[in-house]
Amino acid sequence: MTCYKYNKFVRERRGVADVLAVAIMFLLVVLIGVLLHTFMLTPLRSATDRQLQLKSEYIYETLATAWVENYNKSYLKTAADYLVLENSTVPENYLCSSMESTLDYVLPDGYAAEVKLVYKVENENRQWELIYPNVRLPTPTDKQFIYSGSISVIKAKAPENERTILVKATLMLFWVG
Amino acid sequence: MLVITFVMLIVSAYQQYRSSSEMALLSDSTSSIATHLALDELAYVDATGTSHPYVVDTTKLSSFENFTSTIGGENFEFRISVLENVHGDEHVHEPQHNPALPEEKMNCTLILAATLYENGRYLPAKIKVIAWRT
Numbered sequence: 422m423t424c425y426k427y428n429k430f431v432r433e434r435r436g437v438a439d440v441l442a443v444a445i446m447f448l449l450v451v452l453i454g455v456l457l458h459t460f461m462l463t464p465l466r467s468a469t470d471r472q473l474q475l476k477s478e479y480i481y482e483t484l485a486t487a488w489v490e491n492y493n494k495s496y497l498k499t500a501a502d503y504l505v506l507e508n509s510t511v512p513e514n515y516l517c518s519s520m521e522s523t524l525d526y527v528l529p530d531g532y533a534a535e536v537k538l539v540y541k542v543e544n545e546n547r548q549w550e551l552i553y554p555n556v557r558l559p560t561p562t563d564k565q566f567i568y569s570g571s572i573s574v575i576k577a578k579a580p581e582n583e584r585t586i587l588v589k590a591t592l593m594l595f596w597v598g
Numbered sequence: 599m600l601v602i603t604f605v606m607l608i609v610s611a612y613q614q615y616r617s618s619s620e621m622a623l624l625s626d627s628t629s630s631i632a633t634h635l636a637l638d639e640l641a642y643v644d645a646t647g648t649s650h651p652y653v654v655d656t657t658k659l660s661s662f663e664n665f666t667s668t669i670g671g672e673n674f675e676f677r678i679s680v681l682e683n684v685h686g687d688e689h690v691h692e693p694q695h696n697p698a699l700p701e702e703k704m705n706c707t708l709i710l711a712a713t714l715y716e717n718g719r720y721l722p723a724k725i726k727v728i729a730w731r732t
Contacts, residue, residue: 443600450604457611461618468622475629476710479636482652483711487722495720523722526683527711 470564473529473594477566480527480534481592485572489519496520497538501572501588504540504547517551524553528594535593538572540586559595566594620704627669628706628729631676634667636725640678642715653713654680654725662693666732676729682714682721705730 484496492499492511499516502509509516524534533556538549552558559565569591576584635654640662642655659680667674677699680691691714699705707728714723 446600447603450600450607453604454607454611457607458614461611461615464622465618465625468625472625472629472708475633479652479710479712483713483722486650486653486713486720488720493719527722527724529709 470566473532474566474568476529477534477568477592477594480524480594481568481570481590483527484520484523484536484592485570485590487523489516496523497536497572497590498574500536500538500549500551501540501574501590504538504549504588505574505576505586520551521553528553531596531598532594533597535591535595537591537593538588539591540588554597556597564596568592621706623670623672624704624706624729624731625708627667627672627674628676628708628727630669631667631674631729632708632710632725632727635678635727636710636712639664640725650715653715653720654723656680656691656714656716659691659693663695665693665695665697667729673732674729675732676727679726680712680714681709681724681726682716683723699728700730703730 481497485498486495488494489496489499489511494502494509494511496516496519499509499511500520503513503516520536524536528534533552533554535558536551536553540547569589571587572590574586574588576586579586637651638649640654640658642650642653642658644650659678662678665675665677667676675697677696678693679696682689682691705728707726709724709726712723712725714721
């Protein structure tokens with residue numbers, strides 16, 4: 422009688438262990454499946470990032486070549502004039518609102534842009550910046566797509582070898598949701 | 599049952615990998631086509647013969663005829679449109695013989711900012727390229 426009870430107990434324990442082993446294996450298979458499917462999307466995510474980098478380059482070039490409405494000077498050239506010459510034929514408020522409406526049209530959905538121009542003069546760093554839409558800048562760890570170049574400004578009153586001045590311009594595209 | 603589930607998972611993951619790789623390749627090819635158009639084929643050339651990359655010439659666009667491209671040994675066909683914002687209304691410029699979009703083929707749409715040269719002015723615009731495999 423004692424022996425029979427003991428065998429039944431062992432058989433039940435072995436049954437529970439088998440079920441547990443199968444359940445763990447099943448969970449492992451599901452986990453592997455999830456991981457496989459997640460990593461399979463990596464090429465697509467990389468392609469999307471490459472497209473966004475391309476978009477930031479084209480937005481920068483559009484601002485560098487397209488003229489401010491009603492004027493015959495590009496957006497970045499006008500902003501560079503403010504930094505170097507400290508005046509321009511285009512009023513600064515008009516430039517900002519015109520650049521904002523252009524960015525509103527060309528930016529991809531859910532993205533914001535920061536346009537920044539820096540001019541180093543002696544010990545001073547002059548800077549012109551516009552963020553559209555008006556949101557917080559991303560942290561360095563957030564994904565951002567940066568494209569930069571330089572805009573040349575002619576300073577007529579300067580000595581001959583200092584007339585052409587290069588202003589560094591940067592466009593940063595970032596996700597805001 | 600576990601073995602069957604595992605095999606099905608591997609097959610499904612492989613199919614997904616192939617499909618996402620094809621999409622990534624199509625996306626890169628579309629970028630390449632759009633760049634070639636904006637920097638070369640549709641770029642405005644001024645009276646002195648200087649080419650203006652990123653500036654699309656509307657006269658070149660309307661007479662554009664070569665809508666095929668071979669990239670990495672694969673043949674692609676594409677359609678182009680240039681979108682312009684005229685006081686809140688979107689004006690679309692298209693070539694005269696823009697091909698129709700196929701219904702049952704995977705395609706990739708890419709919209710990039712560009713500058714449009716029209717009536718002596720450089721206007722902000724967007725270039726839209728839709729590409730598919732032939």
